[in-house]
Amino acid sequence: MVRWRRSPSTGRSGDRAPDQRARRRRAPEAPAGDPHDRGSKRVEFGYLKEALELTGGNLSRHLTVLVDAGLLDMEKGYDGKRPKTWVSITRAGRKAFADEIAALRALVDRHGV
Template identity: 55%
Template sequence: MSSGTGSGGHPTNGLSDTVHQRNRLGILTIAAEAEQVEVAYLRDALELTAGNLSRHLAVLEEAELIRIDRGYHGRRPKTWIRITEQGKAALAAEINALEELLRRHRELGTTTMPHLPPAR
């Protein structure tokens, strides 16, 4: 049986420690849905404190998965996040690894999640 990871390893080997963290995955998925997203929206949508969000943004920016743009909307300072091409690729790889993990569990019938039909 193939693992679908391309290297013969377990699908979890395709998960990125940087991307897989719940809040960073949320930031990337929201940013991928729009051309840009305001930091205040991310904070509210993900229910994070400003400091916690700032730390996650710093990790993603350092990994070059997002770009942070600062400017003004009228007189008010605003900060927007844009996902980079590298970020889109990392998000796609993460989703592919998760899909492969789900596929594998469906195939093996080892899942007890009610929304996943058992393997036949």
């Protein structure tokens, strides 16, 4: 089930940042680090594909939605002669992830789960 929500970056309800299990499952795999650190922490597409057990096309679509929402950045390049795609979380993405965790904790606390 897809639940559309306001974009954490703009706050507009028309932004399409679906809150799906695969996208939430992706978040812990992405490098979070210190939200104030401006260092370049990134993971390679192939690693995410294996870790999340998604097809390349499925993962690509999920990442595209998150990039369009301003939550992730994607960088394409080469490792030697092999094309690679690297994914990193943006400042807005780190905040959205922290907000999601806080909301889940509040839900657990409220219902004593």
